[in-house]
Amino acid sequence: MNERGRNRIRRLFAAITVTLVSVVGGAIAGGTPANAAVRGNGICEALEYCLYQHAGFKGAVYDGLVIIPNMANVSYMPLPNIRLNDSITSIRNDTPCTFLLYIHANYEGNSFHMPPYTETPNVGAAWNDKFSSLLIACPL
C-alpha cells in the first residue's frame, strides 16, 4: 500500500475512534454506577480492552477505552515504571470493536487484529513485546 492509501486508512480509523469513544462512553454513562467500567483501575471490566505484560493474562495490566498513539508514553497502572511499549503479551477485548496493535508508534508498521469480544492468552513469538500503538475500529 502506498503512503496515500495509508493516510486514508489512518483518517478512517481516526473517525471511527471518535465513534468508539462515544459508543463506549455513552454505554458507560448510561449504565448504573455499579455497572460502570473504570478505566485504569487495573480491573478488566465489561466494555474495556485489557493489555497484559505476560502470557495467560498475567503480570501488569492496562485496562483502557481509548486509542494509544505512542505506548512509550503510557504505563501499566499502577506501575509507572513499566511502559506498555514493547511489553504486551496477552490481550482481552471485551468491546464491540476491533483493535489494531501496531509494531511502531503512530499506527505504523505491521498490525495485529483483535476482533470484537475475543481474547488471546499469547500473541505469539512474532508479535510478543512488539506493540507500540493501538487503534480502535467500531461498527457504525
Ligand SMILES: [Ca+2]
Ligand atoms: Ca477497569
